[in-house]
Amino acid sequence: MESNRRTFLKIASIAGAAAGLKGVTSAFSSPTSDTAEKQKKAAAAEQIRVLTQDGKLVCVPTSEVTDVSEPRITVSNLEARAGIAGKKFVMVFDLSKCDGCGKCTQACQKMHFTPPDREWIKVFKMQDSETTAPYWFPKPCFHCDNPPCTKVCPVNATFKRQDGIVLIDNTRCIGCRFCIAACPYSSRFFNWTRPVESDAEKNIPYSPERGFPRRVGTTEKCDFCADMIRAGSMPHCVSACPMDAIYFGDENENAVTNHAGETVSMSALLEDNAGYKYMEELGTKPRVYYLPPKNRKFPKPETNKKAEGMT
Amino acid sequence: MNGAANHNHPMGTHMKQTTVGGDSMEDVFLKPLGGGGGGRLFKLWMTGLILVAGWGLYCYIRQLYYGLGTTAMGNYVSWGLYISSFVFIVGISHSGTLVSAILRVTNADWRRPITRSAELLTVASLMFGGLMPVIDMGRADRAPFLIIFGRIQSPLLWDVICITTYLTGSSLFLFLPMIPDMALCRDRLGATSAPWRRWLYRTLSLGWQDTAANWARLERCMKIMTVIIMPIAVSVHTVIGYIFAMTLRPGWNSTIFGPYFVAGALYSGAAAVVITMAAFRKAYHLEKYITLVHFNNMGKIVLALTIIYAYFNINEYAVPAYKMESAEGYLLRDLFSGGYATVFWILQFGTVMLPAVVLSFTKGRTPVVGSIACLVIVLGAWVKRYVIVVPTLLHPYLPVQGVPYSWSHYFPNWVEFSITLGALAGIMIFLTLFSKLFPIGSVWEIREGEEIDRRNLLLNEMTAKEHAQTAVSAEAQP
Numbered sequence: 001m002e003s004n005r006r007t008f009l010k011i012a013s014i015a016g017a018a019a020g021l022k023g024v025t026s027a028f029s030s031p032t033s034d035t036a037e038k039q040k041k042a043a044a045a046e047q048i049r050v051l052t053q054d055g056k057l058v059c060v061p062t063s064e065v066t067d068v069s070e071p072r073i074t075v076s077n078l079e080a081r082a083g084i085a086g087k088k089f090v091m092v093f094d095l096s097k098c099d100g101c102g103k104c105t106q107a108c109q110k111m112h113f114t115p116p117d118r119e120w121i122k123v124f125k126m127q128d129s130e131t132t133a134p135y136w137f138p139k140p141c142f143h144c145d146n147p148p149c150t151k152v153c154p155v156n157a158t159f160k161r162q163d164g165i166v167l168i169d170n171t172r173c174i175g176c177r178f179c180i181a182a183c184p185y186s187s188r189f190f191n192w193t194r195p196v197e198s199d200a201e202k203n204i205p206y207s208p209e210r211g212f213p214r215r216v217g218t219t220e221k222c223d224f225c226a227d228m229i230r231a232g233s234m235p236h237c238v239s240a241c242p243m244d245a246i247y248f249g250d251e252n253e254n255a256v257t258n259h260a261g262e263t264v265s266m267s268a269l270l271e272d273n274a275g276y277k278y279m280e281e282l283g284t285k286p287r288v289y290y291l292p293p294k295n296r297k298f299p300k301p302e303t304n305k306k307a308e309g310m311t
Numbered sequence: 312m313n314g315a316a317n318h319n320h321p322m323g324t325h326m327k328q329t330t331v332g333g334d335s336m337e338d339v340f341l342k343p344l345g346g347g348g349g350g351r352l353f354k355l356w357m358t359g360l361i362l363v364a365g366w367g368l369y370c371y372i373r374q375l376y377y378g379l380g381t382t383a384m385g386n387y388v389s390w391g392l393y394i395s396s397f398v399f400i401v402g403i404s405h406s407g408t409l410v411s412a413i414l415r416v417t418n419a420d421w422r423r424p425i426t427r428s429a430e431l432l433t434v435a436s437l438m439f440g441g442l443m444p445v446i447d448m449g450r451a452d453r454a455p456f457l458i459i460f461g462r463i464q465s466p467l468l469w470d471v472i473c474i475t476t477y478l479t480g481s482s483l484f485l486f487l488p489m490i491p492d493m494a495l496c497r498d499r500l501g502a503t504s505a506p507w508r509r510w511l512y513r514t515l516s517l518g519w520q521d522t523a524a525n526w527a528r529l530e531r532c533m534k535i536m537t538v539i540i541m542p543i544a545v546s547v548h549t550v551i552g553y554i555f556a557m558t559l560r561p562g563w564n565s566t567i568f569g570p571y572f573v574a575g576a577l578y579s580g581a582a583a584v585v586i587t588m589a590a591f592r593k594a595y596h597l598e599k600y601i602t603l604v605h606f607n608n609m610g611k612i613v614l615a616l617t618i619i620y621a622y623f624n625i626n627e628y629a630v631p632a633y634k635m636e637s638a639e640g641y642l643l644r645d646l647f648s649g650g651y652a653t654v655f656w657i658l659q660f661g662t663v664m665l666p667a668v669v670l671s672f673t674k675g676r677t678p679v680v681g682s683i684a685c686l687v688i689v690l691g692a693w694v695k696r697y698v699i700v701v702p703t704l705l706h707p708y709l710p711v712q713g714v715p716y717s718w719s720h721y722f723p724n725w726v727e728f729s730i731t732l733g734a735l736a737g738i739m740i741f742l743t744l745f746s747k748l749f750p751i752g753s754v755w756e757i758r759e760g761e762e763i764d765r766r767n768l769l770l771n772e773m774t775a776k777e778h779a780q781t782a783v784s785a786e787a788q789p
Contacts, residue, residue: 154467155460174456175449178467180389184559186707193380216378217449282559
């Protein structure tokens with residue numbers, strides 16, 4: 001599994017470079033009046049040699065090259081809305097392994113170029129009551145099967161796919177923020193101001209499967225790294241978890257895998273560890289499961305009797 | 312209404328006569344239409360309003376450019392003053408239906424001098440209230456998507472449908488009884504007014520000819536509209552309540568939100584009618600027509616609606632408070648004894664119970680005291696919407712942890728206040744300009760009322776005479 005993943009990454013980086021190139025060529029062929037001039041100027045600028053997917057060696061300006069260390073497959077909006085046939089993605093968090101390090105959040109923010117003020121996956125310090133033990137609680141979007149957010153969207157900008165993933169199309173979103181109000185898990189965030197685009201992000205084409213480049217006045221949230229799943233790799237939070245606490249997989253295959261490469265039976269994992277869904281009583285049917293924080297091998301979070309949300 | 316239907320033609324001919332002879336009632340209501348610059352106070356009032364509205368417009372354009380980040384909203388409190396004001400202003404628009412339609416249907420004759428201003432308030436507040444969600448949109452440029460990609464499953468679409476229907480319906484409801492008055496303006500002000508005014512009245516009178524057929528048709532349309540407009544008005548605030556009630560949020564997840572919102576809308580709307588009534592009465596010296604009777608009767612209506620609203624409040628808060636279910640209890644603790652306690656109790660006792668007590672007394676239903684009580688009600692209704700919207704958003708199921716202070720707290724900033732006040736100024740401008748263009752009371756209906764009074768008086772005299780005669784003949788019999 002591990003070696004497979006490495007070879008895959010190698011291939012992916014080449015494919016990614018090619019994807020970057022595709023963006024460049026299309027930008028150059030746009031039929032604006034001063035394109036030719038610009039093209040000359042760009043040609044005069046610093047160049048770099050790149051091997052394309054079909055084995056050609058070409059020159060491109062360095063300013064146009066994006067460092068793509070991960071696969072980035074861009075599908076059409078229709079495909080992004082349909083999802084991957086035959087799949088039902090799930091995530092399982094083993095709370096007995098989570099030590100609240102926050103590496104999942106960091107990796108997620110890096111991968112999605114997220115401004116530091118919003119966390120698509122957020123690690124909460126929870127304590128259900130004064131007498132019960134505190135625990136760490138990482139929370140992505142739950143990609144509910146009965147999603148309160150997609151129900152209320154007036155323009156079908158956020159939608160549920162056949163593979164269980166809930167995504168947002170920021171070319172459609174009108175910014176009414178009804179979905180933010182409707183989500184009981186506070187999983188949605190809004191682009192209140194004009195987004196600041198990093199250089200790395202600039203040349204990546206938009207897809208609802210990755211949520212960036214961002215657009216002002218639109219909503220965003222955890223997307224289960226839909227573009228990475230399509231490319232056959234794990235969501236970033238999963239592969240960044242040093243405790244191997246996050247499992248990701250396909251319900252139809254009844255298999256989930258963590259960062260260590262342990263692939264286990266989903267039903268057995270849930271059965272043996274008394275897995276549950278957070279706030280199931282709301283009827284939202286989340287696709288994210290939790291295993292209770294028992295037999296912990298590391299210090300639990302400090303008891304905080306005044307923790308907010310404690311009931 | 313029935314009385315009018317039976318006497319359409321005589322009414323019409325009567326009106327024609329008065330257009331020649333001149334009449335004090337008509338003069339009073341047509342006087343503000345005289346053109347000219349208006350008084351100094353009027354100019355000052357309009358300048359002030361235009362400045363406020365202009366500043367609001369500037370702030371909105373600024374917000375369009377920089378994004379909603381210019382407001383104080385954040386990812387927790389993602390709906391703030393704009394949405395609260397939307398609920399409030401659309402609530403005010405329920406006034407016209409209540410006063411006009413219900414009083415028409417119940418044949419309350421005292422309604423005549425105040426129906427026009429009530430219907431006008433409905434249209435004005437609905438126009439600007441309906442703008443508030445657009446102002447709140449992150450991408451106002453994509454507003455057409457609501458029609459192109461609209462999902463009927465979304466409560467927001469229900470709102471779009473209900474509000475546009477209500478705006479169309481209430482505009483018609485305002486315009487229909489204006490037609491005979493437009494003909495009056497056309498005939499009476501034709502010689503003296505500016506050409507554009509003549510054109511305006513001629514166009515809006517739709518060729519009204521004072522014939523029996525004209526009156527019959529108008530009467531029929533009015534009857535239909537009066538009945539249709541009431542369920543539409545109820546639907547509007549019901550679906551606004553549904554925007555909140557269709558979510559799983561503590562404090563919003565309530566089955567009574569539809570009727571609760573309608574009750575709140577009627578209570579604040581009726582109070583707003585009293586204020587509008589008092590303002591027009593003062594501005595255009597209508598003391599002879601908008602009398603103490605109107606303030607007394609409207610005061611009673613507001614009182615009844617306030618009590619209904621208080622009853623809904625008890626249901627909305629006391630029932631969950633008895634159980635203190637975890638998330639709901641967390642919110643209720645904040646409202647009852649936490650950060651929002653002061654505002655919450657001032658609202659419950661100061662703007663619901665206190666006005667109810669004041670309006671219970673005859674002396675509390677005078678123009679001055681009644682208007683003040685109603686002003687308190689209207690302001691309270693506005694803050695109440697805010698207290699329904701914001702605290703719930705600050706109390707999500709998951710704890711608010713590790714976010715900037717500005718996200719876990721909310722108070723509207725100057726941009727939000729400027730834009731909202733700009734919208735309110737827009738309502739005032741609309742009301743003022745309307746009152747300078749069209750009669751602020753329904754002249755023909757007031758006349759009809761006077762006619763009915765006179766007829767009743769005659770009828771009483773006749774029956775009294777008959778009684779006397781029968782008494783006399785009875786005495787003469789033996």
